[in-house]
Amino acid sequence: MEGRKTWFLIYKKNTMKKITLALLSVSISLSAVYAQNYAGLHISNTFHIASTGGWDYLAVGPVHDWLYVSHGTQVNILNKKTGDSVGVIENTTGVHGIAFDEATKKGFTSNGRINTVTVFDMNTNKVLAQIPVGQNPDAIFYEPFSKKIITCNGRGKNLSIIDPVKNLLIDSIDVGGKPETAVSNGKGKLYVNIEDKNEIVEIDAQNFKVLNHWSIAPAEGPTGLAIDIRTNRLFAGCDKLLVVLDANNGKVIAKLPIGDGCDGVAFDPATKNIYTANGEGTLTVIQEDNADKFSVTGNVETKKGARTIALDNATHMIYLPTAEFEPLEAGQRRPKMKPGSFQVLMLGK
Secondary structure, three states, X not given: OXXXXXXXXXXXXXXXXXXXXXXXXXXXXXXXXXXXXXXXXXXXXEEEOOOOOOOOOEEEOOOOOEEEEEEOOEEEEEEOOOOOEXXXXXXXXXXXXXXXXXXXXXXXXXXXXXXXXXXXXXXXXXXXXXXXXXXXXXXXXXXXXXXXXXXXXXXXXXXXXXXXXXXXXXXXXXXOOOEEEEEEOOOOEEEEEEOOOOEEEEEEOOOOEEEEEEEOOOOOOOOOEEEEXXXXXXXXXXXXXXXXXXXXXXXXXXXXXXXXXXXXXXXXXXXXEEEEEEOOOEEXXXXXXXXXXXXXXXXXXXXXXXXXXXXXXXXXXXXXXXXXXXXXXXOOOOOOEOOOOOXXXXXXX
16 A cells, blocks of 8 residues: 555656646747747738838828828828828928927928928828928937927938928038937937947937937947937847937947847837837837846847838837838849839737
């Protein structure tokens, strides 16, 4: 009887050990899947746009359920839920970005090839004005402290400051290099990625003067930029790295690996997630645990060419523009886009 009892205890112990190891294996596997797919974050819809030409930024509008997509010589306006076309802003040659001023109910596009900003009515999409700005206006945004529209002018190496009430260029700021994009802390400070100098410039939004140049070397090619105004942290998307800086003094807090070809970064203040859109065909997800601790959650598969990003803070949906491409030929740096294949990917859970 004692022998049977001993045998049973040994059998029970070994069985429980096997079960524990099996459960641990399942847990590790599930964790890997979780990291890869980020809790089910995936492409939930694809919006196809028939117009031709290249693209850059896109933006979720502050009124209606509209998504504004730069494309060639126009801005396509889509229903952000269904992808149905609801309008077009034409004659925006070389358009890069779209910005909005809710107080005036106006939208603004940066037209890189004709060095202008188009002003349009956000309700009717009617064009109201064309404003001459610096050379090759790229990113454009509304700055809430000064209540101005600001463009980052690539070839001009400066920022253009626009009064959205008067539709008038009122000032410019020399930033000493190619400004890729910029963000505001809403309290009087602007921060600009200088792509060709590997630095971030801090600007006084009251006097429109440069305060500091902060190097992020050896990180290279800062493009996308986002900010957490609560922790005062900047998130700069560089070549295969996300650099986190203290916006108070420019100190580098962290450097995290991301996918190749990043041109857009977004931050979701509700979930504390940072997203980098990588042209290689991935979306890197990074969790902000606190002001000084960050961790890569995983990389979500998207599509090649999806390098810029718009985040809808209301729904937490993510939008990425891209296209289908021809096979890369010898001597080509970039593959040719297949005609008529332009599209916007919608990612969600």
